Amino acid sequence: MSVSATVHEHDLSELSSQQLLRLERSIAEQFMGGLPWGSIVWAFTNLAVWLSLWPLTLSGALPLWAAAPIATLNVILSYLPSHEAQHRIIAREGERLFWLNEVVGHLSPVPLGLPYQAARLTHYEHHKHANDLELDPDINTRSDSAWHMVVKDIGMQLRTVPKTNIAYANALERLGTEDARRAGATLLAYALVTNALLFGFAWAGYALEVAAIVWLPRIVGGLYIRFFLSWAPHHPALAVGRYRDTRGFRSRLGNILTMGMQYHVIHHLYPRMPLMRHPAAFRALRPILVARGCRLDGI
Amino acid sequence: MPRDDVAHLSSDGAPTAPVSLIGRLLTLLLQGMPLIFGIGFIAPLMTQLLERALPGAAQAEWPLVAGLAIGGSWGAVANLTGRWL
Structure with missing residues (x-):
């Protein structure tokens, strides 16, 4: 029996909220589990390409005009495999491949300069408090429109201490656990080491090269990530609640260029479902999402 | 109290956690x-x-x-x- 047949067999309006939830979970269950090989290969390939840019660019074998867009793409692609690890999708603690989960989690976001534990703890806070003005560390991307988001984000990043960084630091401080304190210290260490590397290479005569493979890509890629991974799937970010704090949307850029975020509503409902199964799960669950009043903008 | 520790008072006069020398240097560095x-x-x-x-x-x-x-x-x-x- 196909999944869609399972949904259509029921007249959803006749089901109680609990029955609807049970049906939703039974369908979602079919898309859970398994090793997300795609994300693992993605993580290591992307990191290998970014690392290879260093000798190629510093030796002059690869021109800066080619290195900068490749590095920007690497930065954009570096977050999501770590995101899979943050949710323990590759393996949970105590499982045989948990080490692989942690390796992907730590190594994948290196081009972005984001330490894994800080990303994981603040991202859990985002899930727990999505769209909460005080408690959601990602709420700063909330804007009236796409253009407003871009302009507002550039304005924020031009501050010497961007509001996004302050929100992450505040979230870790609020948590107050030993893990959070360690994550905060690692966040600080990452920033200092990154700057030390930039200064060292720049004064050694490679300022343009590190600007092309680290500095500019993080500015442009960071904006792209915040736009498609934070603003777009939560817009207008006014409501809270399981079926209200995230939306489905159709982008003219399609699913690949939006990095699967058109179906982000599925991720907030089932955070441990692998990213690459979101489109199929969305199609199977769509009637239930409609019955729940989820915002599905054109998808 | 270790030599590199300093007692601090918050705005309401209550004592807060001491800040280490490394903490102070880091603050200066970040500022x-x-x-x-x-x-x-x-x-x-x-x-x-x-x-x-x-x-x-x-x-x-x-x-x-x-x-x-x-x-x-x-x-x-x-x-x-x-x-x-």
């Missing part, structure tokens, strides 16, 4: 980061840009002086205003 970034990264970036744009200037001293002036003053202004632009 001055825009200026340090201006000199540490923007200055050599400007120098290299000038040398690439004007090949005749590659052996001269002035691109470095100009780079330091631009990077240093940009970083100092950013430090004072809290904004890069």
Whole structure:
């Protein structure tokens, strides 16, 4: 029996909220589990390409005009495999491949300069408090429109201490656990080491090269990530609640260029479902999402 | 109390956690980061840009002086205003 047949067999309006939830979970269950090989290969390939840019660019074998867009793409692609690890999708603690989960989690976001534990703890806070003005560390991307988001984000990043960084630091401080304190210290260490590397290479005569493979890509890629991974799937970010704090949307850029975020509503409902199964799960669950009043903008 | 620890009072007069020497140095470092970034990264970036744009200037001293002036003053202004632009 196909999944869609399972949904259509029921007249959803006749089901109680609990029955609807049970049906939703039974369908979602079919898309859970398994090793997300795609994300693992993605993580290591992307990191290998970014690392290879260093000798190629510093030796002059690869021109800066080619290195900068490749590095920007690497930065954009570096977050999501770590995101899979943050949710323990590759393996949970105590499982045989948990080490692989942690390796992907730590190594994948290196081009972005984001330490894994800080990303994981603040991202859990985002899930727990999505769209909460005080408690959601990602709420700063909330804007009236796409253009407003871009302009507002550039304005924020031009501050010497961007509001996004302050929100992450505040979230870790609020948590107050030993893990959070360690994550905060690692966040600080990452920033200092990154700057030390930039200064060292720049004064050694490679300022343009590190600007092309680290500095500019993080500015442009960071904006792209915040736009498609934070603003777009939560817009207008006014409501809270399981079926209200995230939306489905159709982008003219399609699913690949939006990095699967058109179906982000599925991720907030089932955070441990692998990213690459979101489109199929969305199609199977769509009637239930409609019955729940989820915002599905054109998808 | 260790020598590098200092007792602090909050605004309401209540004692807060002592701040270590490393903590104070880190705070100073972060407070001055825009200026340090201006000199540490923007200055050599400007120098290299000038040398690439004007090949005749590659052996001269002035691109470095100009780079330091631009990077240093940009970083100092950013430090004072809290904004890069």
